[in-house]
Amino acid sequence: MSTPSTDTLLDDDLLARVRGRAADYDARNAFFAEDLEELGERGYLRALVPIELGGLGWDLVDMVRAQMRLASAAPATALGVNMHLVWTGVARLLHDRGDDSLDFLLREAAAGEVFAFGISEAGNDLMLFGSGTVADPQPDGSVRYTGRKIFTSLSPAWTRLGVHGLDTRSADGPKLVYGFIDREDPDVRTLDDWDTIGMRATQSRTTVLDGAAASADRIVRRLEPGPNPDPFVFAIFACFELFLSSVYAGLAQRAIELAVDAARSRTSKKTGRPRSEDPDVRRRIAEAALALDGVAPQLTSLARDVVEGVDHGAFWFAKLSGVKVRTVETAREVVDRAVRVAGGASYFAGHELGRLQRDVLAGVFHPSSEDAALSTIANAWLGPVAD
CATH class of the missing domain: 2.40.110.10 (Butyryl-CoA Dehydrogenase, subunit A, domain 2)
Structure with missing residues (x-):
């Protein structure tokens, strides 16, 4: 039996159901129980488990793409399931490098345990x-x-x-x-x-x-406490930053789609023409698309480097923390431009863009913070500050 692709497993019908439940979860401050059940039934929670251990055999590149797709429907669902995927990602990376210390985790995830x-x-x-x-x-x-x-x-x-x-x-x-x-x-x-x-x-x-x-x-x-070269620590950091960034990239992609829909569906009373022909609206959407355009290629490229064991040496943590900060800041910029295109309707709590505007704010609270990332990048390029 062939392994389903990200688009096949997360098909349009499933994403429509997930998107349809997101507003209700948000309004009730409720857990995404139905989403988790459906994703589990599809095999999403064991996607990173090797086929021989009962999973789908996806790698980090597949999961980055999948998390962007899932987040475009429901960012909170994608962010929540992210934590389970981080652990299965860590276990998978170690397994592929001959370290079986977390193979129990892969087997238990294949059996339905949630980490x-x-x-x-x-x-x-x-x-x-x-x-x-x-x-x-x-x-x-x-x-x-x-x-x-x-x-x-x-x-x-x-x-x-x-x-x-x-x-x-x-x-x-x-x-x-x-x-x-x-x-x-x-x-x-x-x-x-x-x-x-x-x-x-x-x-x-x-x-x-x-x-x-x-x-x-x-x-x-x-x-030992403090920075540690153990592959376990690197695997946690890599999976966490890449999968987290994927959520905010998917959120931003959905914001652009909503901005485009708003521009096409509204007509200016002043000119009688569709807002999609307004030069200011076109500029904002173009700026948002331009800002987001480089995010997905960088995420998939870094994920591929992790999978293939590319040696970035002292720059690995700088690259991973940097892509997280850049993705989150880009997503915030994209959502802001989308809100300006959509207008006052997006200020209402039930509007999808209004929810995305609230959701994207969470990105600044996840590690790595901007200050921590800049310190890491400076150390990679300049070396640590002398005591």
């Missing part, structure tokens, strides 16, 4: 390189985690949560310990605290860990 990302913590700008969560090693090799993780997308649906914490008790410490905990763990609590102005359907609630345990066979890394 979420429990890394973000309030005030922790170290992200992957530090943690305020306590990782407490146990005699049986398991680790108990105590702390709070914010922005846990897929909160109502995840069955496995990838987390990290700092172990300061072991003789070889301190060490950042990465592991996976189960939903059924009684020491995991999910707060009902997600009430944002955008990306509402992700339901990225706060997760409280009160000694939640990852068994010894689910501890996947013990790393």
Whole structure:
């Protein structure tokens, strides 16, 4: 049986249903449960799993394209499922390089488990390189985690949560310990605290860990705090930045489509001609299209470089953080121009462009921030600042 393409799996009928539910999820601040069910039935959640392990065998390039397509219908749905795709992407990259430490994740994703990302913590700008969560090693090799993780997308649906914490008790410490905990763990609590102005359907609630345990066979890394060359860290960063950027690229593409529809459907009272013939409207749409035109090729090119193991050396993190910032800023610019074309109707909460304008704002809060990206890029080109 042939593997479905991104356009086949995410066909127009499915995207129409997903788009049709997006406004209701947003209005009710509800989770995208029906979308997740349909995507799961189509095999989207196991798309990155190798065929021999029960998946579709897609690579990162396929997923970048697919996430752009899904986000054009429902950005919050795409952003929410992104976290599961990041983990399966990490596991796939390691698997392809001969590292089977996360093969259990690939097999479980193929069996229907849903993985979420429990890394973000309030005030922790170290992200992957530090943690305020306590990782407490146990005699049986398991680790108990105590702390709070914010922005846990897929909160109502995840069955496995990838987390990290700092172990300061072991003789070889301190060490950042990465592991996976189960939903059924009684020491995991999910707060009902997600009430944002955008990306509402992700339901990225706060997760409280009160000694939640990852068994010894689910501890996947013990790393020195701080920047680390481990392929596991690189894989997380690459998948996170590329898939995240794809969501905002797809959102921006939809904004241009809505601007074009608005321009064609409105007539100027002053001239009696369609707004699509107004030179100011044409300029705004052209500027938006020009700004977005280079985003998708760069995303797919970088994804292909990751898959093929291209060596960008010290510039890898600069390229990945840079493409995230550039994509998000471009998406914000595109949506702003689209709103100006569509006019006051887009200011109403139920208007799709109004929702996109709220959703695109979330992009600035995801890592890498603009400041962090610029620091990374400066270090790549100039070297670090001397102490």
